[in-house]
Amino acid sequence: MTTETADTRRGSGVSAVWIIPALALGLGLYMLVHNLLTRGPEIEIAFSTASGLEQGQTRVKYRDVDIGMVENVTLNEGLDGVIVTAKLDRQAAALLREDTLFWIVTARVGVDNISGLDTLVSGAYIQLSPGKGAEGARSFRGLEVPPLTPTDADGLRLRIVSESASSLSTGDAVLYNGYKVGRIEGTAFNPQRGLARYDIFIDAPYHEMVNSAVRFWDASGLSISAGTEGFKLAVGSLETLLLGGMAFGLPEGVSDGDPVEDDAEFQLYKSYEDTLTNPFRYGIHYVLQFDQSVKGLKPGSPVEYRGIQIGRVERLLMEESMPGAMQFDNFTGGARIPVLIYIEPARIALPDRAASLNVIDDAIKNGIENGLRASLESGNLLTGSKFVNIDYFLDAEPAAAEDFLQYATIPTIDTGLGQLQQKISSILATIEELPMDDTIARINTATTSLDSVLTNVNALLEQPNTTALPAELEQTLEAIRTTLGAFAPDSAAYRNINSSLLKLNRTLDNLESVSSTLAAQPNALLLPPSPVPDPLPEAKK
């Protein structure tokens, strides 16, 4: 009997059965690391509604490239909006900045454009527009409408404020010389300041044309104005004619200003003409108090210095002076009318800066001591319009600058129109003093004398001797005619005269011959020249 002995040996190494678990573990680790390394950021976007958004279906796009997927859509805590959770690709992390914009792209039909038609087939998606702010943001507030300008677009964002309402709205064009260079991105109204605000964006490179001296005006629709040069029709462009718009530019005669930064604020003028009327930024107010009628003086009437416009009339300060306006003043015969004027230093070639205000103020205050006065002058006798003239009157009574409310005053003087009225009154008084009755009586006397003279002339003409004059004159003319008839071509006298003239003519011919002979030969009388025979006409042979 054989006994088989088991050969037992202790195995060396790990059993092969562990290979499969080990591979599974390695693959799992690889997938974990790969997932950690390639996983993109997860973001939350708040929208008012989730219209068109579906979990696991709606994509997030940037430049039409899919960069993520909506993973979850839930209501927010306040139940007044939705929170969209989306998972983005890793490479999209750099696009997530604090001012990055998200909005839902769906089919939209607007007044000026139609967009997003492709989403009718592909479905809505979320569009991303990267910003320029700090990176790392993961929570955003989505826009309800697409932004008009990408956040990272090159250009200039400005704020335009207006005191009056206009027809401008979001999306309207911003024009420069009629060319569209930007758009209005948003509008708002500030009830505290009473100003309408327009956020505009000027595209690069046109933003370089914007400086502190440019003016913005409403270029919506068309502008029709009538003036001394006739009617003017101004139209910005077809787009602004239909949809409205804003334009900017440098007023004529104004030089470039300083460069401006983003969010700089500008005033919106009503029209281009309005920018010409008020092209300067800095000015100073004064009050003029007139003792005379200010009829014809209106807001905007020019203020001139020796014919050069240096400002304009702002308004009559009636409300501020009404309490004392109707009280009788024993010294002046009535309350003076306060007129607020606005003087701009840049109109007299001073820099359009705040420092120029002090220069002009000092000049006016010094000038008042030397006779600088304001007066009302007639600008147009036909329409009765007036303007304010400021000039030196060396014979003016001394006066000092006073204050009226918060404004300084310039003393006034009654000249020009008042003096003209005085002269006219003087002339009328002189005419009234003329002895018209005596003059008319003398004219009547002269007329009577003239009648008497004419009567005598008539009597003279009716005398027989006077009436016989024409007959005698006719007889005289007949006698002259008879006398002249004696010298008619067929008369004997004419024939005699003609015959005599012929003889005289022949004698003169002979004398001419003699004189020419003597001129050629002075001694011809004593020694007559031998006659030169006449050349003989010879017939053709």
Add this chain to the structure above:
Amino acid sequence: MKAVALTLSLLLLSACAAQPAIPSHYLLRAPATLETRPLHFTEEYALGNVTIAPYLDQPGLILETSEGTLRAARGHLWAEPLFEAVPHFLRQAISDALGADLPPASLRPESVQINIRLDQMHGTPDGQAILVADWWLNDGAGATNAFRFSRVEPLARDGYAALAEAQAALLSKLARQIARQLQDANPPPGA
């Protein structure tokens, strides 16, 4: 001394003894028939102004020499001034050509006037006579038709008498042309 005075006196007397040349005169007249008849002036036309070039206003006949100069003959003269003779000649010649008497404009101021100007009338070096004249009609309101006549006529023989005859022949041709133009413009009844 006496001899000198005597010699001078003889010299002076010898000048007086020279025989003066007697000039020949030529009468410019249109050939006329020997008849006595009343004149019947035409109603349509009258002879107006007849003027001559100033160089013709002298008594001598004019001859252009071979040197190209004009010489007025001293011994061969017109019997009467040309400004008298030419109008008379032309009025007679035109009347003959027309077959009706042409009145002077002074008698028929209302008629159409024939105005004539002689520009040249002299003998040429090649043995011919030349006549250049312009004539035009004037109906009172202004010139209506104007014409030019420029012809030469060879001399029949040597001498000034032949020159005067040739010039008379040229004036006759001028008159006939004027008459023909007038008849063409206003043909007689039945023509």
